[in-house]
Amino acid sequence: MATNGAATAHVIRMIAPFSEQFSQRHHHNVQFQLVYVLKGWFKSDFEGQGVQTMKEGSCWIQPPNIRHTVVGWSDDCELLEVILPAEHETVIDE
Numbered sequence: 662m663a664t665n666g667a668a669t670a671h672v673i674r675m676i677a678p679f680s681e682q683f684s685q686r687h688h689h690n691v692q693f694q695l696v697y698v699l700k701g702w703f704k705s706d707f708e709g710q711g712v713q714t715m716k717e718g719s720c721w722i723q724p725p726n727i728r729h730t731v732v733g734w735s736d737d738c739e740l741l742e743v744i745l746p747a748e749h750e751t752v753i754d755e
Contacts, residue, residue, distance in 0.1 A: 669747035672699065677736035686730045686754040693745040694723040701735030728754055 696703075697720040704714045708728040715721060723729070 664747065666747045668693075668743065668745045670741065670743045673740040673742055675701075675703070675734045675738040675740070677738075679733050683731050686728055688726045688728045688752055688754065689723075689744070690750040690752065691725050691744050691746070693725070693743070695743040696721055696723060697741040699739040699741055701738035703735075703738050703740060704731070704733040706730045706732050 696715075698715050698717050700717055702714055702716045704712060706712045706729060707723075712732060713721075
């Protein structure tokens with residue numbers, strides 16, 4: 662691995678159509694997370710920020726450990742995600 666596990670980058674192609682089964686409040690134990698919308702749109706409810714809709718060309722840095730719930734995406738949604746470290750835990754919040 663080129664980064665020796667320090668980072669990972671990957672394209673996520675969302676499964677169409679959006680389903681409520683993906684709407685669990687959670688957070689990621691990461692040091693850094695950047696998301697760029699390559700195609701379509703993506704909607705998430707961020708703790709302290711409310712519901713945000715990101716469209717093609719949108720980019721955001723998601724603060725470490727911020728609790729959020731995915732609430733929707735377009736059928737053609739594709740995201741580019743960069744995360745540090747490459748191996749990390751996703752925690753479902755009760």
